[in-house]
Amino acid sequence: MHLHFSPSMRSITISSSCNGSNNNGNGFVDLMKIKVAARHMSYRTFFHTILILAFLLPFVFILTAVVTLEGVNKCSSFDCLGRRFGPRLLGRVDDSGRMVRDFYKILDEVNSMEVPDGLKLPDSFGQLISEMNNNQYDARTFAIMLRAMMDKFERDINESKFSELMNKHFAASSIPKGIHCLSLRLTDEYSSNANARKQLPSPECLPLLSDNSYYHFILSTDNILAASVVVTSTIQSSLKPEKIVFHIITDKKTYAGMHSWFALNPASPAIIEVKGIHQFDWLTRENVPVLEVVENHNGIRDYYHGNPVSGTNLSATTLRDFASKLQARSPKYISLLNHIRIYLPELFPNLDKVVFLDDDVVIQRDLSPLWEIDLEGHVNGAVETCKGEDAWVMSKRFRNYLNFSHPLIAKHLDPEECAWAYGMNIFDLHAWRKTDIRETYHFWLKENLKSNMTMWKLGTLPPALIAFKGHVHHIDPSWHLLGLGYQIKTSIDDVEKAAVIHYNGQSKPWLPIGFEHLRPYWAKYVNYSNDFVRNCHILEP
Numbered sequence: 001m002h003l004h005f006s007p008s009m010r011s012i013t014i015s016s017s018c019n020g021s022n023n024n025g026n027g028f029v030d031l032m033k034i035k036v037a038a039r040h041m042s043y044r045t046f047f048h049t050i051l052i053l054a055f056l057l058p059f060v061f062i063l064t065a066v067v068t069l070e071g072v073n074k075c076s077s078f079d080c081l082g083r084r085f086g087p088r089l090l091g092r093v094d095d096s097g098r099m100v101r102d103f104y105k106i107l108d109e110v111n112s113m114e115v116p117d118g119l120k121l122p123d124s125f126g127q128l129i130s131e132m133n134n135n136q137y138d139a140r141t142f143a144i145m146l147r148a149m150m151d152k153f154e155r156d157i158n159e160s161k162f163s164e165l166m167n168k169h170f171a172a173s174s175i176p177k178g179i180h181c182l183s184l185r186l187t188d189e190y191s192s193n194a195n196a197r198k199q200l201p202s203p204e205c206l207p208l209l210s211d212n213s214y215y216h217f218i219l220s221t222d223n224i225l226a227a228s229v230v231v232t233s234t235i236q237s238s239l240k241p242e243k244i245v246f247h248i249i250t251d252k253k254t255y256a257g258m259h260s261w262f263a264l265n266p267a268s269p270a271i272i273e274v275k276g277i278h279q280f281d282w283l284t285r286e287n288v289p290v291l292e293v294v295e296n297h298n299g300i301r302d303y304y305h306g307n308p309v310s311g312t313n314l315s316a317t318t319l320r321d322f323a324s325k326l327q328a329r330s331p332k333y334i335s336l337l338n339h340i341r342i343y344l345p346e347l348f349p350n351l352d353k354v355v356f357l358d359d360d361v362v363i364q365r366d367l368s369p370l371w372e373i374d375l376e377g378h379v380n381g382a383v384e385t386c387k388g389e390d391a392w393v394m395s396k397r398f399r400n401y402l403n404f405s406h407p408l409i410a411k412h413l414d415p416e417e418c419a420w421a422y423g424m425n426i427f428d429l430h431a432w433r434k435t436d437i438r439e440t441y442h443f444w445l446k447e448n449l450k451s452n453m454t455m456w457k458l459g460t461l462p463p464a465l466i467a468f469k470g471h472v473h474h475i476d477p478s479w480h481l482l483g484l485g486y487q488i489k490t491s492i493d494d495v496e497k498a499a500v501i502h503y504n505g506q507s508k509p510w511l512p513i514g515f516e517h518l519r520p521y522w523a524k525y526v527n528y529s530n531d532f533v534r535n536c537h538i539l540e541p
C-alpha cells in the first residue's frame, strides 16, 4: 500500500506497490486517483464527509483529512482549526504551507517504516477521528495510526477471503435441512408403509441384474435427492430406457430411505436395485483392510476435524492452495462409499461393462454409445483433464495431485502425465479382473499412510491415477463436462452440449451456495410435485 500526494496537494494516488516502497518506481498499480476540490466545500461539509466516508472508505478519509489541512487558509481563526485538530497535530498554524509539507513528509516516512508491534488501534476510523479531536495524537502518531489501521483493514479483507472460502467449505460439507428431512421421512416411511418395503426389483426381474445385454449403471451415494436426479435424468435422456439397470449403493443409515424412494417412485421401464454396503458379503475387513486403516487413522481424524485455518500461514498461502486444502478435507473423501468404485469387479462379479456415475452429475444425452466405444483393451474410459484452458478444472496433471518431492512418487511417476476425471467412467470389468489395479491401489494407500499422508492429501483420485496408470482410455471430452460446482463462468453453450454435466466442486446444485444459473439444469429433474419433496421444502426460495 502506498500513498502519493501530488505536489500541489490537488490529488492523491493510492497504489499497491509491487517492488518496495519506491516512490517513482515502475510496477505501481494505481488503485485510485482522486481529484481534490477543496475550495468548493465548506468546512462543515468536510467534517461530515469525513465522518461518513471514514466508515466506508478509509482512503478517502486520508484524502479529506489532508484536504482539510490544506484548507487551513480558509479557516480564518486559530480556534476554527484548533477545535478539530488540536495544536499538536497542526504544529504552527501560521505557516500552513510548511505544515502540509511536514505532514506529507511524516506520512511518507511512516509509510516506509514498520508499524510497531502491540500498537493499540482505535476500533474504527470514526473512533480515530474522535480521538484525534480529543487532542490525543501528534501528527506522527496520527500518521502511524492511520498506516496501521490501513494495514489492518487490508489484512482483514484478505482474511475475509479465506473465511469466505471456509464458510463455503462448511456449507458444502453439511447437509441442508431439506435433504436431511427427506432422508428421515423416507426412512420413517420404510417402517410404516409396506409399499416402501416392497422388493426392488421385483422377483421376476432379478435375473436382469446380471444380464450383460442391458446397460448397467452404478451410483454410490447417501444423498437420495441427488440419486433421484441422476436416475431420472439418465432415463429421460435414454433412447432405450427399458434396457437400463441401475445399481444404487448406499450406506447403512441411508438404506431404508433410499429404498423407500425408489420403491415409491419406480423408474420404470428401467430396473433399479438398491443395496447397502452392509449387504455385500465381499466387503469384509479381510478384503478391504486399507479402508479400515484409513477410517481409523488418528492423524486423519485430526486432519478432518481440526480447524483448517489453524496451522495455516495465511500470508504464505494463496487462496487457490487454501481452496484445494479445504476440498481435500471434505468428509466424503474418507467414506467407503467414495472408495467403493475400486471394488466394482468384485462387487458385481457377473457384469462385464458398467458406467459408474457420481451423484453430482446430470445426464443429458443417451449414454448407450459408451458401451460401443472400443477401449482397446483398457479398463477405464474417462475424459482427460489437462487439455482445457481453464486452470481450476481442465489443466490437471499428475503434479497437481501428487507430491513429487516425495522420492517414491518421483521415482515411479511422471509429473507431466495428463490426469483424467472420475464422475462418469465406462469400466470394462472383464478386462479389469485381469489386472492388479486393486493391489496397486492398496499398496499406494498404505505407502501414503506410512509417509504420514505426504504423498497426496486424502482423496480417491490420486491413488486411482496411480493404480489405473496404463489402463485408461481417453474418451471424447463432450461426454463429460466438469467444473459446474467450481466456477460461475462455465459456458452455458458447453453445458447444453455436454452428454453429462458434473457439478464437481463445492457449489453443489442442492446447496444454497450452488450457482443459480447452473442450477436449473439439475433442478429440472427434481419432482417438485412429489409429496416428500414438497413437505421437506426442498430448494424453496
Ligand SMILES: *[C@@H]1O[C@H](CO)[C@@H](O)[C@H](O)[C@H]1NC(C)=O
Pocket: 151, 154, 155, 158, 315
Ligand atoms: C493481501 O493480499 C494481497 C494479494 O493477495 C497481498 O499483496 C497483500 O500483501 C496482502 N496484505 C496483507 C496485509 O496481508
Ligand SMILES: *[C@@H]1O[C@H](CO)[C@@H](O)[C@H](O)[C@H]1NC(C)=O
Pocket: 313, 314, 315, 316
Ligand atoms: C508466514 O509466512 C511468511 C512468508 O513466508 C513468513 O514471513 C512468516 O514468518 C510466517 N509466519 C508464521 C507464523 O509462520
Ligand SMILES: *[C@@H]1O[C@H](CO)[C@@H](O)[C@H](O)[C@H]1NC(C)=O
Pocket: 450, 451, 452
Ligand atoms: C510420521 O509422524 C510421526 C509422528 O508425528 C513420526 O514419529 C514419524 O517419524 C513420521 N513418519 C514419517 C515417515 O515421516
Ligand SMILES: *[C@@H]1O[C@H](CO)[C@@H](O)[C@H](O)[C@H]1NC(C)=O
Pocket: 403, 404, 405, 406, 407, 453, 454, 455
Ligand atoms: C512432500 O514430500 C516431502 C518429502 O517426503 C515432504 O517433506 C513434504 O512435506 C511433502 N509435501 C506435502 C505438501 O505434504
Ligand SMILES: *[C@@H]1O[C@H](CO)[C@@H](O)[C@H](O)[C@H]1NC(C)=O
Pocket: 527, 528, 529, 530, 531
Ligand atoms: C412426481 O411425483 C408424483 C407424486 O409422487 C408422481 O405421481 C409423478 O409421476 C412424479 N413425476 C415424475 C415425472 O416422476
